[in-house]
Amino acid sequence: MNTTDTQHQTRMQRKKEVVDARIAEAQEERGVLILLRGNGKGKSSSAxxxxxxxxGHGQRGGVIQFVKGRRETGEYRFFRDHPQLDWHIMGHGFTWETQDRNKDIEAAQAAWATAEQMLQDENYHLLVFDEMSYMFKYGYLDTAPVVEALKKRPRHQSVIITGRTMAAELQDVADTISTVQDERHAFRQGVKAQPGIEY
Amino acid sequence: MNTTDTQHQTRMQRKKEVVDARIAEAQEERGVLILLRGNGKGKSSSAxxxxxxxxGHGQRGGVIQFVKGRRETGEYRFFRDHPQLDWHIMGHGFTWETQDRNKDIEAAQAAWATAEQMLQDENYHLLVFDEMSYMFKYGYLDTAPVVEALKKRPRHQSVIITGRTMAAELQDVADTISTVQDERHAFRQGVKAQPGIEY
Structure with a gap:
């Protein structure tokens, strides 16, 4: 080995020690609450x-889409027939499309009723509440019963909630929070939303 | 309708006009280059x-994992048998695990050879180069041939590249860039990395 290679090896040995020590410290086993927020592309797709x-690990999943009402999305087509998964499309479109506050509230409450049942069902390992955060932003749902149900959920159950803005009460009880920041978007450069990328 | 409902409807009508006008402006149809960078959780999962x-739309995909060498991940188990997808695990672990610079470079160049072929193959609609950015960070790959191949790829082909830091030369030619920022991570609160969430 030449000097560069030896230096590299020494540096990487040191790095490995640091990484290993951090791994040794994190030994608690339980489900986590993950919040994916921000104005950038990639929150729902990450969920x-x-x-x-x-x-892929044989776990059981549940998805509730709080805003989207479309059934022709790639994600729904891809996942809908999976035997280990329940996928509920319970929104009926963005609130500026529906323009009807009362119908929005009705849809939000029906979606939450389903979500609440899932949060009590220990068969689910992972729940995705897609675009749920808009429900709090527009005042269609209260945060208190949601936080309560999240706290009481089965210990092994993980939950991912997505949406641009995130209610402070949810952030208080989250384990992991990632903010996806929009640095650039093809849409603003005139590229049309396309199947397989945006939906 | 009461006043609040009418106000809501008027506000949402206005919002819909703004949204519709922006959609009307974006009419170019082509594949995009998406960069997912930053220290937060959610980049690879988003890809x-x-x-x-x-x-889900019947498109053909290709994945190259530039760092991960493990085959027991949930994502690989889940996707590996899909008939419309080619998945190559070409890394052999994090560089601080291998501690061997020459082997890292060999692996990087083999992965790039496969990636370059995919970028010339118009059967692929979407390519994912997972954790490719580390190749530039450690100097295992040059950016110039990568940028060149990205520019020459089939017009309908989209590419997603993930990794914490992103080479400036790639950012110059990207259509969409999202930075995933780590606000909080369960790992730092002592929760062990778990199947179905971290891998």
């Missing part, structure tokens, strides 16, 4: 990717 | 979620 990961 | 979306 669906984690779902694939979970299903 | 795999987009892959599910793409496969």
């Amino acid at each position: 669906f990717g984690t779902l694939a990961r979970s299903l | 795999f979620g987009t892959l599910a979306r793409s496969l």
